[in-house]
Amino acid sequence: MTRLISTLDSNFSKFAQNTMARRRPDRNYVISQLKHYQTQYNKNGLFNDYLVRLEAFALGMEETGLLDIAGMVFSKLAKLPTTDEMKEQFLRGGLRVARKQRDPIHILARIVDLKKLYEKNGDTHSRFKMLFAEESALTDIVGNFRQAKEKYRTVSKQSSSLNRYIIQLARTKVEIAKMLRPKEAYPMLLEAKSLFESTAFDNGVRYVEKMLAKY
Secondary structure (H helix, E strand, O other), rough: HHHEEEEHEEEEEEEEHHHHHOOOHHHHHHHHHHHHHHHHHOOOOOOOHHHHHHHHHHHHHHHHHHHHHHHHHHHHHHHOOOOOHHHHHHHHHHHHHHHHHHHHHHHHHHHHHHHHHHHHHHOOOOOOOOHHHHHHHHHHHOHHHHHHHHHHOOOOOOOHHHHHHHHHHHHHHHEEEEEEEOHHHHHHHHHHHHHHHHOHHHHHHHHHHHHHHOO
């Protein structure tokens, strides 16, 4: 087993070094190789060893400036069956990379992932902080939608429409308002109502009007 681990680790290290030596690694090749090594490590009961190698690979890509690959790998790590503590670590790595790339749509995605993780764990304080971060990211996207789309670094799917982001921003403001004192919540709800109205999302408008009627 020791020899097997040594061989796998050696091969993975060569793959990582070769990838870092390229100015523009082929994304599809990297994905295929990561799937190959995941299968090999898993088949031999070495999943934890694979996690260690994969995180080191992501950090190496980030340090080398290959941020597209680093972001992709952090995203992959966050989807693997690990502890919530590790998942948070990987998501924060992905968020850090997205911020380095100034990619607001991926920044938003990692923030939402973190928010859901904290919500699942009942961490109200951290979830509240992520709601404000989500509002900020959405405000950036809505205010600079064309630039945000241009910076969206992915080939797997398209970004949402502007209206969807506006509705998401309105919903985020509503969620924040629910956790604020009435004096602070009221103007936040008015902003949410205005955003819903701008997209003709009548259900959202009616929902906010019911909330406003309570004040």
